[in-house]
Amino acid sequence: MPALPGPLEDASILSAHLWRKLEGAVHLQVFLAIGLSLLCFCLLLGCAICWHQRKKHRLDGRKARALGRVLADPRPGFPSQVTAVAIQQRGMEIEGDVPDAQAATGADPTGPPGHVGPHKGALQGRASLPSQPLSQKLSLPVQPLLGWQRRRTIAGTSGFAEEGSCLCSPTPGTGIPRSYTDPRGLSSPVAKPRPHLCFTVFYAQPTATLAVTVVGVSHLPKGLRAGRDSYVKVYLLPKFGEPQRTTLHRKSLNPEFQEQFHFSRCSPEELPGLTLRFTVHAKEFHSLKHSFLGEVIFPCAEVAWSRGVSSAYARELSATKTKLKKCFSAQDVESAVRLSQPWSMGQLFLLLQYQALANRIKVLVRKADNLGRLSRIPGTPDHYVMIHLYHDGKVIDTKETKPMPGYSPVWNTPFLLSVPAGGDIQKQPLSLEFTVMQARFTRTCAVGRVLIGPDAPAMGQVHWREMCSRGNVESARWHSIQAGGVPPCP
Incomplete structure (x- = not known):
């Protein structure tokens, strides 16, 4: 096989050298990535350990503060010295070192057995000490128990009598009664202030x-x-x-x-x-x-x-939001009550103005609030309002707003509706009908309608009379949208 020419041999050597360099660079990048990963892991582990130690220190601080509050309780408890003496005497009494137990326990020699004089505590306690206290045998000072300041186990039927009474020997021949905990020594939760x-x-x-x-x-x-x-x-x-x-x-x-x-x-x-x-x-x-x-x-x-x-x-403050609707005159109290009834499909805010010189009615469809949901299909439907002006039961003019999304849409759209000329408007058989429509995809349904006129419901009659009597002043009111009188959805 003939030898390769000189330039081709140099190119193959150069390519092999470059390939080795590339492999070394790739290995170096892999090592760097592994090192960075280990560094991030160590940082996260250190943060977790610090958080755990900080939480542990907080818990220890709370326990220390709680113990400080226990030690600083101003209410009287069992004196530690008397308690230690009483336990010591009881242990000596069990081993027979005290010959006169009646004198040691403060019993009245003139009274019945087990009777304690009035100068001693009235509570009868119980102590289970099998022998003399170890502290006395080793000549060590007796330390008072911290638990006596907050929690005390009391036996007997004398109730919560004098708290300073020491432990006494039980009455011979009687059973040891059931013990219970003094609730006065337990801390009660503090009521959270209300706004x-x-x-x-x-x-x-x-x-x-x-x-x-x-x-x-x-x-x-x-x-x-x-x-x-x-x-x-x-x-x-x-x-x-x-x-x-x-x-x-x-x-x-x-x-x-x-x-x-x-x-x-x-x-x-x-x-x-x-x-x-x-x-x-x-x-x-x-x-x-x-x-x-x-x-x-x-x-x-x-x-x-x-x-x-x-x-x-x-x-x-009351956390419950009251269903109060917006009213604009004293007669709207009746409307506000009616709006909370179940057959109301929301409310519609309308402004009316009668322009007598031009023989027309200005209608401003401002907004709606809390419109009823007609389906469970997810998404927000569009709503628009159709306006019909009736004269003697016949439609003489029709207007329509643009569709607006949401269940509380805002249109703020004015319209001018011409009325027949001649005579007082209150004597003409006129009425306005506002139908709220809900459009979702290709399906359109009627939510409800509002009637305003001399033969309309009570609120519609009030608004019609206000419009006719105020002249050029606009009359604004909220109206309940009623579901009755509209065709059902297909």
Whole structure:
């Protein structure tokens, strides 16, 4: 076989050299990876050991503090010297070193056997000592037992008599009664303080203004951090449904707000029928949704109104959120009660305005709240509202909003509906129908409807009369969505 030329032989040697270098580099990378893995494992193991030791030190510290509290108990216990003497005498009595046991135990020689004089303890104890104490035999000092200060085993029927009495010999011929533990020596759990809201109420009669001052909140529950970012919303129901809120107070479980809110146009006759609602919320750093911490429902009828003097109150927060709907006038109390009934499919917020010069009705479909679920299919459906204007039972105009996702959609869409000219609008056979539709994929169902007009339900009639009587002023109300009168879903 002929020899390879010189350049080809040099290339093969160079390639073999490069291959050996590459293999060495790969082995070095593998060794480095293994070393880094061992280093990380050692670091994690060291952290775990440190955490375990720290936890153990904390437990030892708690035990030491608990023992210190036991030793610092100010309540009287059994004196250690008397106890040691009593046990010593009992041991001597068993071995026969004390000839006069009756004198050693303080028994009354004139009384019946086993009778103890009044100057001694009234409790009868029991001690099981087979022989003389070892400390006496070895001439060692007797150390008092720490357990006597907190826990004592007592026998007898004399109850919790004098705590300073020493152990006495049992009465001859009688059985040793059942022992029990003195509950006074046991520590009781400390009740956790409940969160409270402090506020003041003041009414200025010349301006017909109700002033509510949120002073602060105490003992809020802890979150993931030491403090919480919290704020308070203030409602005046049923007159004002939109809340007023305080500024956000950061990193505190006892925030102080000292903020005042004013509710105008409150006559003295309306005050007993109004209700203040305070809701406390916390802003969580890990979630965009604010969490509900508690609320206070305070009827204004409980206030002792004084001229020029504000009344201060402190109420405990209730963790249960009350199903109160937003109302805008005194007649909405009846609607709020009706909204909580099971056949309500949510509520719809509408604004109406009658423009007499143009012979038209302005309708603003603002938003809906807590719409009913018509299926168990996962996902969020779209909702829209269909508006029909009826004249003498016939549809004369139709409008429709855009679909919005969610069970509390916000449309904020205005419409103008033309009405027949001529005469008073209250005498015309007109009515408005708002049908809330739910769309999911290719399926569309009716959630419910709201009727407004002279022949509508009670709340619909009230809203229609307000619209006709206020002229160019908008009339806003919440309406309960009723499921009756709409076709079922296919």
